[in-house]
Amino acid sequence: MRITFIISCLIATHFVSAQTEAPYQSKDSIDIENMLDTIIYEDQNIDLFETSLNGRVMTAMITETGDTLIMDKLDDISITSLRKFKTPEDYAKYMKFKRYAAIVYPYAKEAIKIFRETEHATLTMKKRKRKKHIKKLQEDLKHKFEQPLSKLTKLQGKILIKMIERELDKNMFTLIKSLRGKLSAFYWHNASKLYSYDLKEGYQEGKYEILDAVLQDFDISYRIEQDDLKEKK
Incomplete structure (x- = not known):
């Protein structure tokens, strides 16, 4: 609305x-x-x-x-009714997920912003130039986010990924493949299994009802404004 x-x-x-x-x-x-x-x-x-x-x-x-x-x-906002839970355990889980979602929210929002801008900036680039651009971006992001992201717990990391997948409507495997190539996607897919996570699973609304309820309250959408593009040129 x-x-x-x-x-x-x-x-x-x-x-x-x-x-x-x-x-x-x-x-x-x-x-x-x-x-x-x-x-x-x-x-x-x-x-x-x-x-x-x-x-x-x-x-x-x-x-x-x-x-x-x-x-x-104003940007679109989500108005939700008061939550009802079947058990006290479900309520405790909801509150825990909500705390963790608040922690990773800034990173999820920044990730969507970077993805949208990179997607737009590399739209007309040739394959070699696009690869070079993304590699440079990866180095910058590693320097900026490696330390804070390394402090996230396993569950916080999963919520972060689900936030991103939900917004982009793509699983993480597909996103990595589109940006880094098939080999990188398979490498990270296999590595993620050590943490009991499947990068090909994606966000499936209805599978985790409590997580659905939490993510509805966090808007990480980003649209590219023409004025922003002019400033970056």
Whole structure:
């Protein structure tokens, strides 16, 4: 569900008084060409216009009382009902999984971001250049994440993998194969068996109901914005 919300940015009195040297700009002095629309807000006619906030062009309006309201959109959110558990053991397991999911959440979110950007950046690359790009990326990621990831428990590592598989709708074997090749995929698939994990299994909704309930509360999605791509070029 995409929710449109209005962030109220009240103009504080102490800020206005600090700008006494600047000429007062009334509501009527706003450039008419920037007006986008007129809406009714609490029985008042409010003009919408474009403004810049932290480098982003956003829609805003000034109310009759002088308040500035900036409008934006939230990402999709998940609203879930209160959980019901069959046994106290199931509840304890849910809470444990949720704690562990919170620990690995930042890594899962970063992994999805890196995957999406790499997927887009290498889309038009030739095989040799793509391989070189991914190898360099792997070295950078190893330096950045090897130490914190090595501290994860076996279960935390599994939850991290399930988070990623659930978001990308692909098993880890397929992901490794697409990025590193078939030999690397088979190597890590065999190595993962030492930890009782099957990289070909993937995320299967309904197989682990408690894990499903936990992962529904963690959004690790990432979409590539055109502005982000321009900055990276």
